[in-house]
Amino acid sequence: MMTILAACLAAAGAFAGGLLTGSGLAASLAVGISVSLVGWNGLFLLGFFFGSSYLLERLFRPAEEVEAKGSRRDAAQVAANGGAAAVAGLVYSVFPAAFIMAAFAASLAAATSDTWASAAGKRTAGTAVLIISRKRVKAGVSGAVTAKGSSWAFGGAVLTAAAAYLLFADITALHALIIAAAGFTGQLIDSAVGEKLQLLYTCPVCGEATEKEQHCGKPTFVIKGIRGINNDAVNMIATCSAAFLAGFCVLLFT
Ligand SMILES: [Zn+2]
Incomplete structure (x- = not known):
């Protein structure tokens, strides 16, 4: 009961602090309440993701935003990062098995890893390389990786896993x-x-590649990608694959 109250207070605080839109608040309440059913340890791991991401994003302030959305998180962004954890948390509260806890923690490890990498790597001055084609691009472009961003990504995943080990008795x-x-x-x-x-997309005015549907006051044109696959969908795919991967590995190999 106290955990549910704490989750609701944290979400309300984030909304009051201007970190969430109205829909973001609703989604945060749903995620927070689901995870609070796991217990204080579940909430702590969720809080570690949100708290550390917030601090890092403040630390590595953007010089210029390439992303589609502003700093307030909406429902899609909250669900993309916390949705898999919410579902795993709900399942764990009725069926407390180690492999479900591993899925829960791994989805948060992926979310933390990605947010830390974006915060650190995206704001790197100079160039980055695309992860598959190895083409040199401006840091901040989707798929672009830098050494600095990858180090933070590794740190985020390892620290989340270490926290899960310390917080949950069934995590070896x-x-x-x-x-x-x-x-x-x-x-x-x-x-x-x-x-x-x-x-x-590309901007018809300045010609810059962007994830925004509007740039320089004009609608932009799609230059590549699949309809519906925006940044939130990409994050959702990442957190869900981490959850499935960890769940299956724990189930099969431990
Ligand atoms: Zn423009």
């Missing part, structure tokens, strides 16, 4: 290794899908 050291590997793999999948499938 081997489970934690699987969670870290699945979380980091989810982040690699994020970059690969971001490069190959995500929608990219």
Whole structure:
């Protein structure tokens, strides 16, 4: 009961602080309440993702935004990062098995890994390379990776896994290794899908490639990508694949 209250207060606080839109608040309440059924440890892991991402994004302030949306999180963004954890948390509260806990923690490891990588890598001055084609592009483009971003991605996955090991009695050291590997793999999948499938537009005025549907006050044109595959869909694919990967590995190998 106290965990549900804490989750609701945290979501309300984030909304009051201007971090969430109205729909983002509703989605955060749903995610928070689902995860609070796991217990304080579940909420702590979720809080670690949101808190550390918030701090890092403040630390690496953007010089210029390439992303489609502003800083307020809406429902799609919250669901993309926390939806898999919410579902796993709900399942775990009725069926507390280690492989479901591993799926829960791995989805948060992927979300943390990706957010840390974006915060650090995207704001790197200079160039990055696309993860698959290895073409040199501006840092911040979807699918672009930098050494700095990848180091933060690795750190985010490992720290989330370490926290899960400390917080949950049913997570062994081997489970934690699987969670870290699945979380980091989810982040690699994020970059690969971001490069190959995500929608990219071009601005008719300045000619810049962008994820925004509007640029320089004009509607932009699609230059590549698949309809419906925006940044939120890419994040959703990454967090869900990390959850499935960790869940299956724990089920099969431990
Ligand atoms: Zn423009």
